[in-house]
Amino acid sequence: METFEKLQKQYYKVMADKAGLVVCTCGNMFELVASKADPHQRDDKGKKLSKEASLNMGQCRVRCNVCEKNFCGKCHEYPYHIGYTCEEYRFYKTTMYDRNG
Numbered sequence: 001m002e003t004f005e006k007l008q009k010q011y012y013k014v015m016a017d018k019a020g021l022v023v024c025t026c027g028n029m030f031e032l033v034a035s036k037a038d039p040h041q042r043d044d045k046g047k048k049l050s051k052e053a054s055l056n057m058g059q060c061r062v063r064c065n066v067c068e069k070n071f072c073g074k075c076h077e078y079p080y081h082i083g084y085t086c087e088e089y090r091f092y093k094t095t096m097y098d099r100n101g
């Protein structure tokens, strides 16, 4: 059975989404502010990002000012999937899991 608290949390998240806010795992809530895509952005392996990936990073990557986590404000992936768009990363994750069984 769903607890009231759990439902309240879900409701909170949906409302935050609608208002363009992001809720961090630490409970901090803040505005999702898109920044300009950096064309010189590289991933953690030093590889240049694709146009789509850097655009996604500018639009979706957020940093919580309380716990200082970098994560995706759109698909809530932590840490942020640098080098991938949300869709690409989801695909990458599924194929990765498939391979590992």
Ligand SMILES: [Zn+2]
Residues within 6 Å of the ligand: 024, 025, 026, 027, 028, 064, 065, 066, 067, 068, 069
């Ligand atoms: Zn946080």
Ligand SMILES: [Zn+2]
Residues within 6 Å of the ligand: 060, 072, 073, 074, 075, 076, 077, 081, 085, 086
């Ligand atoms: Zn994402």
